[in-house]
Amino acid sequence: MGFEGIGASVKRKEDHRFLSGTGNYTDDINRPGQLYAYVKRSDRPHARIGGIDAAAAKASPGVVAVFSGADMAAENVGGIPCGWQIHNKDGSPMAEPMHPVLAVGKVRFVGDAVAVVVAETRQQAKDAAEALEIDYQDLPAVASVLDAVKPGAGLVHDEAPGNQCYDWHIGDKAVTDAAFARAARTVKLDLVNNRLIPNAMEPRAAVGEFDKSSGKYTLYTTSQNPHVIRLLMGAFVLHIPEHQLRVVAPDVGGGFGSKIFHYAEEAIVTWTAGKVKRPVKWTAERGESFITDAHGRDHVSTAEMALDADGNFLALRVNTLCNMGAYLSTFAPSVPTYLYATLLAGVYKTPAIYAEVKAVFTNTVPVDAYRGAGRPEATFLLERLMDVIAYDTGHDRVELRRRNFIPTDAFPYQTPVALQYDSGDYFTTLDAAQKAADVAGFEARRAAAAAKGKLRGLGYSTYVEACGIAPSAVVGSLGARAGLYEVANVRVHPTGSVTVFTGTHSHGQGHETTFAQLVSDQLGIPVSQVEIVHGDTAKIPFGMGTYGSRSLAVGGSAMVKAMDKVIAKGKKIAAHLLEASPADIEFKDGKFSVAGTDRSKALAEISLAAYVPHNYPIEELEPGLDETAFYDPKNFTFPGGCHICEVEIDADTGVTQVINFTAVDDVGRVINPMIVEGQVQGGVAQGIGQALFESAVYTADGQLLSGSMMDYVVPHADQMPNIKVGSEVTLCTHNPLGSKGVGEVGAIGSPPAVINAVVDALRDYGVRHLDMPASPQKIWSIIEAGRPRMAAE
Numbered sequence: 001m002g003f004e005g006i007g008a009s010v011k012r013k014e015d016h017r018f019l020s021g022t023g024n025y026t027d028d029i030n031r032p033g034q035l036y037a038y039v040k041r042s043d044r045p046h047a048r049i050g051g052i053d054a055a056a057a058k059a060s061p062g063v064v065a066v067f068s069g070a071d072m073a074a075e076n077v078g079g080i081p082c083g084w085q086i087h088n089k090d091g092s093p094m095a096e097p098m099h100p101v102l103a104v105g106k107v108r109f110v111g112d113a114v115a116v117v118v119a120e121t122r123q124q125a126k127d128a129a130e131a132l133e134i135d136y137q138d139l140p141a142v143a144s145v146l147d148a149v150k151p152g153a154g155l156v157h158d159e160a161p162g163n164q165c166y167d168w169h170i171g172d173k174a175v176t177d178a179a180f181a182r183a184a185r186t187v188k189l190d191l192v193n194n195r196l197i198p199n200a201m202e203p204r205a206a207v208g209e210f211d212k213s214s215g216k217y218t219l220y221t222t223s224q225n226p227h228v229i230r231l232l233m234g235a236f237v238l239h240i241p242e243h244q245l246r247v248v249a250p251d252v253g254g255g256f257g258s259k260i261f262h263y264a265e266e267a268i269v270t271w272t273a274g275k276v277k278r279p280v281k282w283t284a285e286r287g288e289s290f291i292t293d294a295h296g297r298d299h300v301s302t303a304e305m306a307l308d309a310d311g312n313f314l315a316l317r318v319n320t321l322c323n324m325g326a327y328l329s330t331f332a333p334s335v336p337t338y339l340y341a342t343l344l345a346g347v348y349k350t351p352a353i354y355a356e357v358k359a360v361f362t363n364t365v366p367v368d369a370y371r372g373a374g375r376p377e378a379t380f381l382l383e384r385l386m387d388v389i390a391y392d393t394g395h396d397r398v399e400l401r402r403r404n405f406i407p408t409d410a411f412p413y414q415t416p417v418a419l420q421y422d423s424g425d426y427f428t429t430l431d432a433a434q435k436a437a438d439v440a441g442f443e444a445r446r447a448a449a450a451a452k453g454k455l456r457g458l459g460y461s462t463y464v465e466a467c468g469i470a471p472s473a474v475v476g477s478l479g480a481r482a483g484l485y486e487v488a489n490v491r492v493h494p495t496g497s498v499t500v501f502t503g504t505h506s507h508g509q510g511h512e513t514t515f516a517q518l519v520s521d522q523l524g525i526p527v528s529q530v531e532i533v534h535g536d537t538a539k540i541p542f543g544m545g546t547y548g549s550r551s552l553a554v555g556g557s558a559m560v561k562a563m564d565k566v567i568a569k570g571k572k573i574a575a576h577l578l579e580a581s582p583a584d585i586e587f588k589d590g591k592f593s594v595a596g597t598d599r600s601k602a603l604a605e606i607s608l609a610a611y612v613p614h615n616y617p618i619e620e621l622e623p624g625l626d627e628t629a630f631y632d633p634k635n636f637t638f639p640g641g642c643h644i645c646e647v648e649i650d651a652d653t654g655v656t657q658v659i660n661f662t663a664v665d666d667v668g669r670v671i672n673p674m675i676v677e678g679q680v681q682g683g684v685a686q687g688i689g690q691a692l693f694e695s696a697v698y699t700a701d702g703q704l705l706s707g708s709m710m711d712y713v714v715p716h717a718d719q720m721p722n723i724k725v726g727s728e729v730t731l732c733t734h735n736p737l738g739s740k741g742v743g744e745v746g747a748i749g750s751p752p753a754v755i756n757a758v759v760d761a762l763r764d765y766g767v768r769h770l771d772m773p774a775s776p777q778k779i780w781s782i783i784e785a786g787r788p789r790m791a792a793e
């Protein structure tokens, strides 16, 4: 076998089944006697439910049952829980209104689940839902955070006065204010982080099943974390103990965060399966995805930097309003606090930072983590602020950044906003990116573009992110209601092949390949001899799932720990077979050998001895070679780097084309360079999408205008540039692999690079700031408004 261990670009094992149409997705699962659920949804942003007349629906062909929120409440079905609790400045807990699975009394957003029809076919369920008569009495609705906090705004929940979920802060206000008082200069920027709709390729789906003989439930669902769903749904919603509830997340076609959360439909199919004693399937239509999958971002912020006369940062002050939507989604409260505000130091040694974050309810789809989650918002704020400071003060934008970078010898670096970065080198990634992007040749390219009537711009973003989300104790102290460790069970079979059961979940990230590479590297066996199993609570001891770019840093490290145990036990078995002392046994390249001799046993010989223990130290060791490790890291990992974007704007149409995108990232030790490159490219594509195209647009009173692929612009392949990916390495200092996460760096680093490039292209038009998306219409208006002025000059 060629080298397949850490550092090899092994081709993705899982792609054969995905590309040949033999994947097994939730909607591919069909159980005997299966029925179909159709969820009737509110078309009102906010209304009282006067009553639901289900008689006609129940009498419709093929209908087996119709249930409403009242039916569920009568059977003690709980609300959908929130997994994170934030405390207000005054120490009181956030407002946490009940989120019923099916609406009770009121609907609070367009898409809110009102009733479910269960029928023999999907079409019959849908037709019958049309016959439901729902008496709505409309109530005042708000969609934007700015409207929701206005005095007298309609209340989304009576128990959340002022529509406030929480009012939280971080950092030292007094120190920050004092630094502002003595600053030579301050620069202020108001900015919006646009609301996004995730749009994974596979829509959400769920199949619930109830086994009459055992009383057990099974839920197949499009989830990034089946154990978390089992915990939340079993303990809080349906009151089913873990041993009676199996949750399976089979192949999942992309999640990008949107499939982390516990959604109403999972509880609906599981509960209804128990009621009608037949399996029940629900699959979202694309239109439903737009109004039920948790949205992302949606911040309105003010940022202010205090500087000395030389451009050194003295203090940063940030004020952010963030939209929670109508109910708290599973991890929503953590996104603008723990994932956003703690990152406001960025790559800079700003000595004092103070941030206030107010989370607000509105009559919109719940908002939660979407690729990057909080960290793109922090990065956009900081990296836009860098260019605005340069614009206002005349400092060079690159020199300003370099002057304020955390020095490479300052790690571990304690920021003023809780995080301690363990490693990084922002100078090297900046230098490497400038070289790869041929910054030296840019002015010539700009002139050449100008000669063709096009506007060229170059934009930078130098960023850091915190990922590999874990330390249970830290996240617990910050409000998590769960631990964030990871679990791996490494089973060496009698003939030496290996199955790894992992608590993480792969839904596009290539774990079946990269995790097999870890095994190949450590145990010295080919990747083809390794199976990675994920996504089934009946098989895997436990797990917290995949998000926050944690699978390698936390899940992979758990595997390393479990393999350490396998090797330690293998050494004892080898010592017995080779009649040597365990201390003299070495393990290398899949072989246990007696140090300094040519006597050795292959891993397969040791595993065979472990399962056929005829000649075995049975007094001292149990048979078998099967080890489990739970790993809870000491810290997050902190990937960082530099993204440089080059754009060209057509002055006649305002259309921006990204010509080149360069990303040089430090993700610690790289397991599979090809997969890492793909992860960065995918993230950058989403970042370009946010910067130039995507935006969830609501009317002021809560109707989603961009509710289909016709209105919500996801980027197309022909709008993507050549994305050059480079890598520089500083090792993570606290996990056994030295690796940092990569899954989100592209989406975090790229949006400000794109907008900074657009603003740079418009430099002759006096543009200081532009909110995302930089649509052709916005840009064309700027160019049009500038034409007469430029003509006059």
Ligand code: MCN
Pocket: 253, 254, 255, 256, 257, 370, 371, 372, 507, 508, 509, 510, 511, 514, 515, 546, 547, 548, 549, 550, 551, 552, 553, 667, 668, 669, 670, 671, 672, 673, 675, 676, 679, 682, 739, 740, 741, 742, 743, 744
């Ligand atoms: N990797 C590596 N070397 C490193 C870091 C990572 O080879 N130094 C590999 C890993 O082994 C893994 C992949 O890169 O195969 C991503 O690893 P990691 O950064 O640990 O991220 P996760 O596996 O935890 O994935 C989560 C992350 C997130 S948070 C989102 S959102 C996201 C993303 O990954 N959603 C995705 N990438 C996605 N890719 C696809 N195709 N689909 C999604 O839904």
